[in-house]
Amino acid sequence: MSDTTARTSTSHDLTGRRVLVPGGTGGVGEGIVRAYLQAGADVVVPTRTTERGEALRATLGALGTSPLLHLPTHDYTTFAGAAALVEEMTTRRGGIDDVVVPVGGWWQGGPLTEIGEDDWASAFTDLTTAHMAIARATIPRLDGTGAYIVVVGQSAEFPVPGSGLVSMEQAALLMMQRVLAAESPEQRIHAMELGPVRTRFVEGEPGWVSTDEIGAAAVTISGTDLGSRTVSIGSSAEAHAFIEEANGRAAA
Numbered sequence: 001m002s003d004t005t006a007r008t009s010t011s012h013d014l015t016g017r018r019v020l021v022p023g024g025t026g027g028v029g030e031g032i033v034r035a036y037l038q039a040g041a042d043v044v045v046p047t048r049t050t051e052r053g054e055a056l057r058a059t060l061g062a063l064g065t066s067p068l069l070h071l072p073t074h075d076y077t078t079f080a081g082a083a084a085l086v087e088e089m090t091t092r093r094g095g096i097d098d099v100v101v102p103v104g105g106w107w108q109g110g111p112l113t114e115i116g117e118d119d120w121a122s123a124f125t126d127l128t129t130a131h132m133a134i135a136r137a138t139i140p141r142l143d144g145t146g147a148y149i150v151v152v153g154q155s156a157e158f159p160v161p162g163s164g165l166v167s168m169e170q171a172a173l174l175m176m177q178r179v180l181a182a183e184s185p186e187q188r189i190h191a192m193e194l195g196p197v198r199t200r201f202v203e204g205e206p207g208w209v210s211t212d213e214i215g216a217a218a219v220t221i222s223g224t225d226l227g228s229r230t231v232s233i234g235s236s237a238e239a240h241a242f243i244e245e246a247n248g249r250a251a252a
């Protein structure tokens with residue numbers, strides 16, 4: 001699903017910026033990738049499977065064949081894999097300016113006391129490892145002009161019975177962002193904390209934030225000088241309010 005109501009992103013010209021979007025093949029990632037391409041940035045979307053990369057390309061329509069879009073098949077979810085990806089991107093493109101990480105998904109495997117080791121690995125360890133791998137490989141390479149944005153859900157802040165591993169994993173990522181920001185005050189390191197999202201996979205409800213609105217918010221963070229923080233976007237209205245406020249602050 002594509003929403004044209006929040007194409008505020010196009011007011012930022014990010015031509016020449018090199019943007020890495022691991023997880024960009026997903027429902028939330030789609031709008032983020034589209035928004036950065038529309039803003040003129042070079043966008044690298046690593047994917048673990050060629051099929052998901054090609055599905056994203058098809059979803060993006062005309063933008064899917066843009067020379068600004070790069071879809072390398074690469075496992076970026078391990079420390080070694082993320083480091084190799086960043087090395088390759090630095091060699092090929094001369095560096096990285098922005099990183100947006102919508103890596104994750106939903107899990108509804110039951111009460112915590114009943115989970116198995118497979119659940120623990122897939123819904124907690126694998127995802128937190130992927131985020132840590134991407135952060136440690138990229139953040140030392142950023143010069144503070146661009147932004148690092150980790151995408152989480154509001155379930156980071158409250159327990160969801162039956163989906164506890166999601167809350168635990170997302171809460172860990174929120175703290176990761178806060179520690180990274182404290183340790184690297186010269187960088188711009190953000191968390192975008194989302195409510196339920198309208199994507200190409202989930203139609204949702206009209207008041208939900210859309211994937212394109214999330215893309216517009218991410219481009220706004222990149223295009224302004226907003227310092228490290230958690231940006232809370234629980235709904236479509238909150239996305240618009242954030243974009244307006246951040247752009248107003250930048251113009252003042």
Ligand SMILES: NC(=O)c1ccc[n+]([C@@H]2O[C@H](COP(=O)([O-])OP(=O)(O)OC[C@H]3O[C@@H](n4cnc5c(N)ncnc54)[C@H](OP(=O)(O)O)[C@@H]3O)[C@@H](O)[C@H]2O)c1
Nearest residue numbers: 023025026027028047048052102103104105152153194197
């Ligand atoms: N959808 C929502 O309503 C919603 C609401 C609030 C927050 N969020 C947050 O937004 C982020 C993205 O969610 P989404 O709905 O876009 O998820 P999604 O459609 O499942 O996409 C997630 C992407 O993450 C990548 N990935 C890397 N390692 C993974 C792993 N171990 N397991 C699953 N995916 C992995 C995959 O890319 P490749 O396979 O191409 O490598 C996949 O395309 C998550 O952090 C989620 O908590 C989503």
